[in-house]
Amino acid sequence: MIDEAKVNDFLGRMVGELGAVWSAPLIVLGHDLGLYTAMAEMGPVTPADLAKRTGTEERLVAEWLANQAAGGIVTYDPTAGRFTLPAEQAFILADPGSPVDLVSAFRMGLLVADDRQRLARAFRGEAPLGWHDHHPDFYGASDRFFAAGYRAALVRDWIPALEGVEAKLRRGARVADVGCGLGSSTLILARAYPASTFRGFDFHAPSITAARRAAATGGMADRVTFDVASVTDYPGRDYDLILYFDALHDVGDPTAALAHARAALAPDGTVAIIEPNAGETLEENLNPVGRLFYAGSTILCVPSALAQEGRLALGNQVPERRWRELATQAGYARFRRAVATPFNRIFELRP
Ligand SMILES: C[S@@+](CC[C@H](N)C(=O)[O-])C[C@H]1O[C@@H](n2cnc3c(N)ncnc32)[C@H](O)[C@@H]1O
Numbered sequence: 001m002i003d004e005a006k007v008n009d010f011l012g013r014m015v016g017e018l019g020a021v022w023s024a025p026l027i028v029l030g031h032d033l034g035l036y037t038a039m040a041e042m043g044p045v046t047p048a049d050l051a052k053r054t055g056t057e058e059r060l061v062a063e064w065l066a067n068q069a070a071g072g073i074v075t076y077d078p079t080a081g082r083f084t085l086p087a088e089q090a091f092i093l094a095d096p097g098s099p100v101d102l103v104s105a106f107r108m109g110l111l112v113a114d115d116r117q118r119l120a121r122a123f124r125g126e127a128p129l130g131w132h133d134h135h136p137d138f139y140g141a142s143d144r145f146f147a148a149g150y151r152a153a154l155v156r157d158w159i160p161a162l163e164g165v166e167a168k169l170r171r172g173a174r175v176a177d178v179g180c181g182l183g184s185s186t187l188i189l190a191r192a193y194p195a196s197t198f199r200g201f202d203f204h205a206p207s208i209t210a211a212r213r214a215a216a217t218g219g220m221a222d223r224v225t226f227d228v229a230s231v232t233d234y235p236g237r238d239y240d241l242i243l244y245f246d247a248l249h250d251v252g253d254p255t256a257a258l259a260h261a262r263a264a265l266a267p268d269g270t271v272a273i274i275e276p277n278a279g280e281t282l283e284e285n286l287n288p289v290g291r292l293f294y295a296g297s298t299i300l301c302v303p304s305a306l307a308q309e310g311r312l313a314l315g316n317q318v319p320e321r322r323w324r325e326l327a328t329q330a331g332y333a334r335f336r337r338a339v340a341t342p343f344n345r346i347f348e349l350r351p
Pocket residue numbers: 131142143146147178179180181182183185201202203204207229230231232244245246247250251252304308
């Protein structure tokens with residue numbers, strides 16, 4: 001016997017999910033066409049006002065606004081026939097300084113939808129889906145999404161939480177950012193600590209090309225370098241600080257990576273592992289944030305590690321005790337969680 005009320009409840013929830021999936025391209029479009037920015041500046045608007053300001057087709061804008069109002073992104077005043085983007089929504093969707101770049105996260109979701117066939121092949125064990133195999137636009141979107149969080153918290157909260165690291169960076173330290181992608185984290189640090197030198201490494205050549213371009217554009221190419229290298233073969237010794245930003249769980253042999261870092265570290269150096277937040281058990285992660293992380297993990301992180309030697313696919317929801325174990329195996333004497341936020345954890349490893 002099936003419970004009809006439960007069927008209806010499930011169906012209702014799934015309709016909400018479908019509405020979200022079909023609205024995702026419209027959120028990205030709202031950003032790309034400048035509709036959110038215009039609404040944030042203009043206050044209550046009619047479709048005609050918004051279409052005129054953004055140089056878009058009024059009839060399409062009217063339909064877009066109706067979708068946005070039904071989804072609770074904008075409000076609708078039927079008396080005035082006007083739509084408003086509330087300040088709180090504008091902060092998330094139309095403020096370049098926002099610590100959460102949701103639009104880039106939506107864009108990432110749309111771009112990985114193209115990976116379905118490759119992912120099915122990975123599930124069947126026919127061919128791996130490596131980090132290099134995603135849509136070429138995916139990497140920029142991923143960089144923008146992560147960078148918003150780093151800009152908000154890295155220099156203000158995370159570096160000061162690492163023992164003695166801020167003072168070293170101010171005096172002049174040698175830093176490696178491993179799995180740096182397009183290098184936003186490296187450049188944020190380089191801007192904040194001009195006496196230090198920074199090396200970014202990643203095995204994805206197109207990301208390194210983009211990172212070099214960003215360093216040159218930012219006028220920092222003299223003390224920030226980016227090179228193609230893997231987590232186990234990048235050059236350099238006596239680093240004061242080696243960081244992994246949302247990267248160590250993506251590699252096939254994280255213990256070998258940590259052991260390489262241990263050998264490349266100065267005797268009193270620090271390794272910082274920046275990871276998505278996660279509970280100690282699967283049950284603790286069964287919530288909306290965990291759901292999102294597990295989706296990313298299934299599509300991106302686990303396939304990335306399975307495509308590499310080692311194939312120790314941690315996924316992005318790694319319990320703290322597992323990181324502690326890996327750190328010990330790689331020869332670190334000290335391990336502690338330095339910071340936890342709703343979305344991130346930062347672990348500090350010392351020889
Ligand atoms: C989720 S991305 C994070 C990128 C960047 N650190 C950030 O925070 O935006 C993971 C990065 O790890 C890199 N990566 C994965 N496996 C690697 C390996 N074995 N050696 C070097 N880089 C690797 C990928 O190329 C990718 O740039």
